[in-house]
Amino acid sequence: MITSIMHDEMKSFEDLAVNFANKELDKRREQSDKYPFVPFENTVLAKAHELGFLGITLPEDLGGIGQGISTLCVVLESICRTDASLGALIFTNALAQEIILKSGGADTLRGIASSTDPESALIAFPAYSDPLEHKDLPRAAKSKKGYTLSGSSSYVVLAPIAGHALIPAKIKDQEGYSFFLVSLSDPKVKKGEPVFSLGVHACPAADLALSGAEAVLVGQEGSGPACFVGAAEKMYAAAAAIALGIMKGSFDYALAYSNEREQGGWPIVNWSEIKMILADMAIQAKIADMAVSQACSAVENKIAGWDVYAKTAALHIQEAACQVTTDGIQILGGYGYMKDYGQEKRFRDAKQVKTLLGMAPLRKIGLLDQLNAK
Amino acid sequence: MISGSEVKSIMKRFPRFEDAYLGLNYAPKLPKAMVKETKELVAYARKFNDQVVRPNALLLDRMTHENPDYLPHDLMKTISDWGFYTMWVPKIFGGKGKNLPSLSPVIEEVSTACVGIANVMGVNYLGLSSLMTSFNMRITNRVLSDVIEGERTGDPKVIAFAITEPIAGTDAEDMDLVDRGRVITRAEKVDGGYVVNGRKVFISMGHVSEWTVFYAYTDLKTPSQNMIGLVVRRGTRGFSMGRHEDKMGQRVCPASEIIFEDCFIPDDQVLIDQYSIKKFTRKTPAEVMMRHIDFLASSSKAGVCSIATGVARGAFEDALKFAAETEVKGKLLINHQWAQCLLAEMHKNVILGRLLYQETNYANSNRGVYDLLQMKPVFYYLKLMPPSYFKMLEPMVNQAATTWAMSKMYFDLKKQENVDICSGTASMAKFAGTDIGMRNCQLALDIMGEAGLRQDRGMEKRLRDAKLLQIYEGSNQMNRLITFKGLIAPTVPQARVFEQ
Numbered sequence: 001m002i003t004s005i006m007h008d009e010m011k012s013f014e015d016l017a018v019n020f021a022n023k024e025l026d027k028r029r030e031q032s033d034k035y036p037f038v039p040f041e042n043t044v045l046a047k048a049h050e051l052g053f054l055g056i057t058l059p060e061d062l063g064g065i066g067q068g069i070s071t072l073c074v075v076l077e078s079i080c081r082t083d084a085s086l087g088a089l090i091f092t093n094a095l096a097q098e099i100i101l102k103s104g105g106a107d108t109l110r111g112i113a114s115s116t117d118p119e120s121a122l123i124a125f126p127a128y129s130d131p132l133e134h135k136d137l138p139r140a141a142k143s144k145k146g147y148t149l150s151g152s153s154s155y156v157v158l159a160p161i162a163g164h165a166l167i168p169a170k171i172k173d174q175e176g177y178s179f180f181l182v183s184l185s186d187p188k189v190k191k192g193e194p195v196f197s198l199g200v201h202a203c204p205a206a207d208l209a210l211s212g213a214e215a216v217l218v219g220q221e222g223s224g225p226a227c228f229v230g231a232a233e234k235m236y237a238a239a240a241a242i243a244l245g246i247m248k249g250s251f252d253y254a255l256a257y258s259n260e261r262e263q264g265g266w267p268i269v270n271w272s273e274i275k276m277i278l279a280d281m282a283i284q285a286k287i288a289d290m291a292v293s294q295a296c297s298a299v300e301n302k303i304a305g306w307d308v309y310a311k312t313a314a315l316h317i318q319e320a321a322c323q324v325t326t327d328g329i330q331i332l333g334g335y336g337y338m339k340d341y342g343q344e345k346r347f348r349d350a351k352q353v354k355t356l357l358g359m360a361p362l363r364k365i366g367l368l369d370q371l372n373a374k
Numbered sequence: 375m376i377s378g379s380e381v382k383s384i385m386k387r388f389p390r391f392e393d394a395y396l397g398l399n400y401a402p403k404l405p406k407a408m409v410k411e412t413k414e415l416v417a418y419a420r421k422f423n424d425q426v427v428r429p430n431a432l433l434l435d436r437m438t439h440e441n442p443d444y445l446p447h448d449l450m451k452t453i454s455d456w457g458f459y460t461m462w463v464p465k466i467f468g469g470k471g472k473n474l475p476s477l478s479p480v481i482e483e484v485s486t487a488c489v490g491i492a493n494v495m496g497v498n499y500l501g502l503s504s505l506m507t508s509f510n511m512r513i514t515n516r517v518l519s520d521v522i523e524g525e526r527t528g529d530p531k532v533i534a535f536a537i538t539e540p541i542a543g544t545d546a547e548d549m550d551l552v553d554r555g556r557v558i559t560r561a562e563k564v565d566g567g568y569v570v571n572g573r574k575v576f577i578s579m580g581h582v583s584e585w586t587v588f589y590a591y592t593d594l595k596t597p598s599q600n601m602i603g604l605v606v607r608r609g610t611r612g613f614s615m616g617r618h619e620d621k622m623g624q625r626v627c628p629a630s631e632i633i634f635e636d637c638f639i640p641d642d643q644v645l646i647d648q649y650s651i652k653k654f655t656r657k658t659p660a661e662v663m664m665r666h667i668d669f670l671a672s673s674s675k676a677g678v679c680s681i682a683t684g685v686a687r688g689a690f691e692d693a694l695k696f697a698a699e700t701e702v703k704g705k706l707l708i709n710h711q712w713a714q715c716l717l718a719e720m721h722k723n724v725i726l727g728r729l730l731y732q733e734t735n736y737a738n739s740n741r742g743v744y745d746l747l748q749m750k751p752v753f754y755y756l757k758l759m760p761p762s763y764f765k766m767l768e769p770m771v772n773q774a775a776t777t778w779a780m781s782k783m784y785f786d787l788k789k790q791e792n793v794d795i796c797s798g799t800a801s802m803a804k805f806a807g808t809d810i811g812m813r814n815c816q817l818a819l820d821i822m823g824e825a826g827l828r829q830d831r832g833m834e835k836r837l838r839d840a841k842l843l844q845i846y847e848g849s850n851q852m853n854r855l856i857t858f859k860g861l862i863a864p865t866v867p868q869a870r871v872f873e874q
Contacts, residue, residue: 037440128824135701155824196436198819198827198834263544264872265554273851322816329841333543333849334576337622337842344622344841351819351837352827359823361712362702 013071016051017078025083032085032202033345036194040161040204042119044086049118053079053090058097062106063114063121069234070296073241077292080245081252082342084349085202087242088127091356092157092203094238096123096166098231099179103219108181112164122162124184126155128205130358131168131228137177138210140169140217147171147217148188149180149210159184160194160204167208167215168224177224180215188213199345199352232357236310237295239356243314243321244288246353250321250328250346251281257332268331277327284320291317311367315360321350388865393795396733400740405473405753412476415461419483426452431488435835438625443618445582446494446626454530458495460522463502464747465756465764466771467518473753474673474744475735478680482728485684486691489839490626492681497579497627500674501533504587507669507743508603508645509780512772517585517605524584531584536574536632543576544852546589547671549598549664550872557597559634561590561604567640568592568604573616573633576846580630581615584608587645588632598660603645612637623838654778655786662785668797669743669784671847671856675800676734678847679807683727685840686811689818690720692833696822707821716817723810730803734796742796743784791864798860805850805857808843815840 024044032041048054056072058064072094080087100109100123115121131137138151153167165184168177182189192207219227255278258269268274291313298309325347329336336343354360376384385391392399430449438444453459462477463469477499484492498521505514517533524531537546545555559572570590580586586606591597606613616631644650646666648659655662694717697707707713739748746752770776815837819826826833844850855871863869 034439126824128827133702133823155828196439196829198829198837262541262556264551264874266874270874273855277851326812326841326844330844330849330851334538334845337845339620339622347841348622348834348838351816351834354820355823355827359702360820361716362823365712 009067010071010074013056013067014074014078017053017075020047020051020053021079021082025079025086029083029342029345030339032083033339035201035204036160036196041202042161044202045089045118045161048086048090049121054093054118054121055097055113056090057094058101058109058113059106062109063112064097068296069237069299072238073292073296076238076241077245077248080242080349081249083202084242084246084346084353085200087245088200088203088349088353088356089122089158091235091238091242092125092127093122093162095127095231095235095357096125098235099125099166099227100181100218102227102230103179103223105181105218108216108218115163117163119161120163122158122164123181124156124158124162124165126153126168127157127357128155128352128355130232130362131177131224133358133362134168138167138169140171140178140180140215143214145214147180147215148212149182149215150212151210153208153210155195155205156208157203157205159191159206159208165189165208166218167210168228169215171221174222176222178221179218179224179227181218182210182213182215186213197352199348199350233307233310234299236314236357237292237299239353240288240292240295240310240314240317242353242356243317243350244285244292246346246350247281247285247288247317247321247324250325250343250350251278251285253341253343253346254278254281254328254331257335261332274331277331281324281327284324288313288317288320308367308370311363311370314357315364315367318350318354318356318360322347322354325350393861396740396795396799397736400736403740403748403750405748405750407757408473408476408748408753411473411757412479415472415476416479416483419480422456422458423484423487426456427484427487427491431491432830432832432835434488434626435490436829442620444626445618445628447582449491449494449626450530450532450582451528453491453495454525454528457525459498459530459532460525462499463518463521464506465759465761466767467515468522468761468764469518471756474747475676475732475739478676478731478735479728481677482680482684482687482731485681486688488626489681489685489836489843490624492684493578493624493627496677496681497534497583498532499677500535500578501583501585501587503670503673503743504535504603505533505605505645507666507673507784509777509784510645510650511776511780512774513605513643513645515768515771520584532579532582534577534579534583534586534630536577536580536586536588538574538576540573540575544849547667547848547852548856548872549601549660549667552597552601555597557591557594559588559590560594561592561602561639563592564638567638568602568644570604570606570612570634570637570639573631575617575631576619577630577632578627578846580632581618581628586613586632590634592648598663599658600648601659601663602647603663603666604639605643605645606634606637606639607643610637610639622841623835624842650777650781651785654781657786665785665788665793668793672734672738672742672796672800673744675804675847675853676731676738678843679727679731679734679800679803682807682811682840682843683724683731685836685843686720686727686814687724689811689814689833689836690717690724692826692831692836693717693720693818693821696825700825713821716821720814720817723814727807727810730807734800734803737796737799741792746783794860794864796860798857798862801848801853801856801860804847805844805853808840808850811840811843812837 055064465471
């Protein structure tokens with residue numbers, strides 16, 4: 001993010017995140033990317049929890065550190081330069097927290113976020129879709145204790161490791177959907193095998209099969225769409241920051257490599273065709289930097305149209321990250337395609353996170369509808 | 375309307391008629407039986423997809439993630455049992471002799487289901503092309519006889535191709551660059567052959583091939599004039615496998631590091647060197663080796679374009695199926711106008727990809743390395759004569775005079791403009807086709823949203839597989855320059871390629 005708009009506290013968080021990424025993530029990236037074929041690396045998660053990264057935007061009285069969206073974006077960008085998996089994990093948890101806060105369910109969070117056990121502090125959520133995209137959401141029925149959920153919920157991010165999941169479900173004969181919190185240790189919640197995904201492998205996901213699982217209603221019945229939109233409008237900036245971090249990581253690595261690798265008798269950075277590719281990458285990364293900074297500023301200060309800024313930034317930067325990371329491989333040639341280098345992972349991660357908060361084409365159409373309505 | 379001399383004069387201007395309408399110029403010469411043969415082969419490939427590729431593609435991909443050292447021996451046996459390793463080996467070498475351009479639509483077909491498996495099948499033909507375009511008939515016959523024997527005994531013996539070096543990828547593929555690069559594989563002439571030291575990297579199917587065609591340099595200071603082609607057999611002393619690369623995609627097809635440590639290659643395994651070149655031409659070794667690489671690339675890049683077209687089509691078919699079955703925001707995705715337009719765009723890309731590799735094959739058939747085999751009399755002669763007849767011809771194939779005549783015809787007498795048009799067209803097909811393949815994968819994933827991200831749905835694997843297409847057979851950046859060199863620079867005398 002542009003340094004000039006960062007206040008001192010944000011800069012401290014940036015330093016913290018950069019040091020953490022260099023010290024903890026870089027060396028583990030290749031191994032942790034092998035999940036689900038190796039065990040989940042929970043050492044990194046524990047350290048991230050210690051640093052407060054699982055509650056950056058959560059109020060302090062709920063166990064968080066009470067920062068704004070800008071700080072969340074600074075941390076996500078810094079982490080995702082090295083490894084976007086942890087960024088997607090932090091994002092999903094923060095999104096679930098934000099939806100619960102929007103629903104007025106702060107009390108629900110109190111015991112969860114303050115847990116000393118990092119996995120118990122996590123809330124799983126199907127972060128790669130807008131619930132309205134799904135025809136078959138789980139069904140919710142009233143019970144003596146509250147509600148029960150039945151049916152299936154697909155691609156619930158963090159489900160293999162989290163203590164709870166926030167699940168969108170439909171109440172019979174009601175329009176829209178509602179959010180419910182379920183315990184993932186409930187025997188009536190069956191987790192499928194971890195989903196083997198395109199990218200961010202170390203941010204696990206699983207399908208859930210619910211058969212009368214006990215659930216707590218979050219907010220009001222039928223308030224799901226409004227709560228999701230309310231949370232998403234803010235979290236688009238965070239999704240954009242993830243893509244920005246991936247993009248910057250790809251550019252930095254490609255530039256360094258192009259100064260070392262020789263072809264035709266001199267470093268490849270001297271070939272004008274390579275310069276053009278690197279320049280395009282740099283331009284996209286710089287524009288993205290400005291867009292995230294502006295989006296954060298708009299969200300924090302609630303300037304007119306703040307919700308459109310963040311949504312637009314996310315759409316633009318997520319698309320740009322896909323192009324930048326494919327070029328990031330191309331600069332390295334065959335080496336860029338190998339797992340020993342970080343570039344192929346950044347390429348996969350960029351495409352994976354493009355779908356955060358729902359299908360990109362539908363979000364584009366939604367943006368236009370929003371602009372047209374104003 | 376216009377006189378014949380005017381037509382002749384006007385059509386000499388850039389783009390010349392015969393260069394701009396490659397397919398139209400070849401159409402009258404196309405043997406009719408080739409169409410039926412190609413149709414049968416495409417049907418056979420679809421059957422192979424139904425019975426072998428689709429049931430195994432995702433399982434094998436997953437298996438290679440669970441065990442990165444996995445090698446596809448069982449798959450090779452199945453491919454061999456279906457006859458694919460000898461399908462396009464010319465009858466004169468004992469194969470089934472199907473027309474070489476038909477390899478492209480078959481590879482497209484298999485690539486719709488799995489690019490990795492298409493490569494486990496197709497890399498053998500990269501090896502075959504490198505042998506055949508050396509025009510060393512005796513060694514080609516020897517190696518291909520072994521491939522035939524492997525299929526007969528159920529123990530597949532396939533051919534790998536090795537040119538890329540650890541610090542010389544692009545440089546190793548062009549004689550204008552290689553002297554400025556840092557190649558390391560050295561061949562020292564000794565009595566009876568060469569002793570080779572060095573390494574090659576990213577060699578597809580290296581770990582599982584019986585034969586490897588490779589290149590070395592007798593003088594590392596001026597490699598362009600000292601490049602030689604050789605073949606080495608698995609198990610040869612001093613020849614070993616290094617790393618089995620951990621790739622993003624196409625994982626079922628291993629990429630290998632191969633190592634030469636004082637490896638003796640006898641003279642009867644030298645495909646082409648400075649001594650053999652002197653026998654048929656006054657051209658420099660660099661000019662001849664550049665032609666060899668151009669001939670080889672003109673056929674192999676049509677192959678890469680056909681793989682990319684298969685990827686593009688597979689992505690389109692995945693997205694179409696998903697859109698037809700999935701309801702989004704109250705109606706089927708297929709009935710959202712934006713999705714219809716994206717699907718139309720993807721379908722267009724498939725057709726464009728196919729046109730590109732077909733046009734390249736027409737260039738090769740009319741003016742390039744396929745021209746002899748695709749001439750109607752030769753085509754029908756080879757098609758109609760029984761295998762026993764070709765067995766009788768084997769002693770003639772092994773004659774030095776046959777190698778001399780073929781080398782003379784292609785390396786010495788063939789017009790440079792024909793080499794350029796084939797090489798330039800193939801390079802254009804390679805970079806344009808593979809960009810199209812990638813584009814369709816990206817679009818399909820956009821249409822499929824969350825579902826597209828799961829390995830068990832197949833689409834994300836296509837994207838992983840597709841990316842390598844923009845890198846191997848020369849990066850797309852290199853291929854743009856070769857397109858410029860072959861199709862554009864000859865029309866602009868002052869143009870210089872690869873100048874620093």
